[in-house]
Amino acid sequence: MLEQQSHAAGRSADFKPFSSEYTRDPYPALERLRESAPLLYWDEGRCWLVSRYAMVVQLLRDPRFTTDRQAWEFASANPAHTQCPEFVAMNKNGLFSLDQAAHTRVRKLVSPSFTPRATERLRPAVQAIVDEVLSTAEAGETFDVARDFADKIPVRVIGAMLGIPVSYQDKFHHFADAVIQQLLPMLIPPGSIEANFAAIREGIAMIGEIIDDRRKNPIEGDILTSLIQAEELGDRLNKDELMALVSGLIVGGSETTVHLIGFMVLNLLRRPALMEQVKENPELMKGVLEEVLRFDNFGKLGITRYAKEDTEVEGVPIKKGQMMVLLLNSAMRDASAIDMPDAFDPSRESVTSIAFGNGAHFCLGANLARLEGQVAVGTLVARYPEMQLEGEAVFGPHPLIRKLDSLKVRLGPPR
Template identity: 55%
Template sequence: MLQSTKDSSRPTVEFQPFAPGFDEDPYPNFEPLRSLRIAYWEQGRAWLVNTHDDILAVFRDKRFTSDPRAWELAGAIEALRSPELDAINHNSLFAMTDQAHARARKLVSPSFMPRSIERTRPMIQGIVDSALDAASGKETLNLVHDFAERIPVRVISAMLHIPEEHDELFHRFSVAALRQMFPGLLKAEDIPQLLADIREGYTMLSDVIEDRRKNPIDGDILTSLIQAEEQGDTLTKPELISLVATLIVGGSDTTVHLIGFTSYNLLRRPELVKQINDDPGLLKGVLEEVLRFDNSGKVGLPRYATEDVEFAGVKIKKGEMLMLMLQLGMRDGSAFPNPDQFDPRRDTTGLIAFGNGPHYCLGANLARLEGVIAIGSLFRRFPQMTLLEPPTFAPHPAIRKMDTLKVRMRPLET
């Protein structure tokens, strides 16, 4: 949607994340980037940062921000504006000052620490078992729609005590909130529905917050945030809505794809399924390796220069966007030996799939636990499940959106 102007002084690179076949196997398209620390992508109007060390450096460098309002083209797409979307972006964790961001994370972080997340295990197991019960008896299944999509939204809804009837809107809202983070890659015809989903979701969250204010729930995350606001902390109602929106976005669609991509990688490696069923502890390593080896990201994670910066041998102007190419960073041989080999027993200490620094993903512990419970339960219940056909993918500006993953639940009768 944005017009690109060629600048001959920039080291540019051809990058085609929307080419046919990219979602199925993006790594041949990433190949030209692997020898470059940084290069300019004209179509996306962004610098692509490609090495593990440089990505870490940007995460930790205060001259780069996650606040999209710092982008030189912020507001350039007038159609992508609404009071609800403006309120979410203005009050999001990504847009807060360092002090406000630290305060907001301090309020919500205790609920996402490992010990707190571990207490959600029975609830998650119940949601997973319910999804598997619905699949029991079926000959074939689409693991994306019939399993993966049934879990993360319900988990975050349960954590916030939001009624189940809102799950479908929750999902649409989370997808829309994620897509609007990449305005230059949106199609004009997609914007009206995106704004409608944002508006409906915002209204629903506003109503839920008002109801929770009148009817607090002991031990509830949302109740704790509301009470903190009432005790004089800085969370206003728009900030509360935006913070909950962040939890929804971070805790739903990305975890759907973690479950889907892990299932696919295991179905391609039947011997690994047997090893996991014999040694359930190996599953944690499988999930980490899927995040590294077959990440669902299509383009990078955006950051914006708050001043003119010299970085990785190039001059980056204030307001320019950087895309942190996590997929390349996690296949960087200097950080991960034999990076193109799938090895669930490797040391993934340097994994950057959930970011790094002040904006490290709040929901990382939750996503990992959901993945372990969902995948472990799925393959224990259906150990003879087999892949019927390769997955298909739906259009999306930011992620490899797996749409179908069709499996046969039991062997054919002979």
């Protein structure tokens, strides 16, 4: 029975995910939560925090909870002026919002475009993008892995995947940033709402144009064309569903993968012995990628679920509409589920990773993220084997991510 712990006085106020200390190293705070209040109502965030592995996995798969943000008790109480109405309308059809049968139907139609084999076909394009970004960046005097490298790759990869011209990239970026800000509207600086809405509206218009154009001009072997034509037993995605899907790919696939790349480089540079092993045996990069997501996850909070009915979790009453924040970063450091969780060990075989979620909403882009991380960091390390960290990593403010603002390195001579 966790009821007493869940209301532990003062604990809620102690949780400070927006502090710079937490951004640099959230693990001591997460350990305190796991040990003393594994299911805690966090007043400031107006949500429950779930920090232990078993409970997180259970809730990821629990049909009493939905991913649909509109089910949140405060969704409609949020002042309308903080939520872009066009985005709310579009997002109703998105994978992140759909539940049960409606979700299964769309997943069935889109999943064939994201299998390991389908994703592998993008390898030459990903390699070309990484080579191009690297050749532009290395001409500069300093090399900032976060800004000049990691930040430039995922948006281009999604552009290549969907056959979208490079000239749209800035709009992509603004759109994705603005949508992420909408998730925590209370953090949007006063006076910035208009700019936030404008970026979202521009992004939605861009997505509509791209889909209309591709419908008229299909491209052989192209993923967007295959999504437009995807058909199962006579069923197809309609325009609203396609718009929401493309939006979900842009938002879900950009900043996440930027940080995967940045955190991989950071964790390698902090471990010179491991860096040497990776140079000797590039195959190890796969294990490094998985272990970075587990050991040093860039997520600040976690993923959300909303109670569809009044219910209880381990004896604690949860009211209809309450938000549960599942702290994946904490769960993946839980010693009751993971052997020696505080050791960075890329050779782990039985990692019960939930970095890409678990169950019906498992990340659609996991194969692509893995491909990008391996190609980007593999290429950087192979080309600059003497690369060294220059100073400290700099973290910046962000509502959801431990944002790596700058990671300066000395590249050394190219190989």
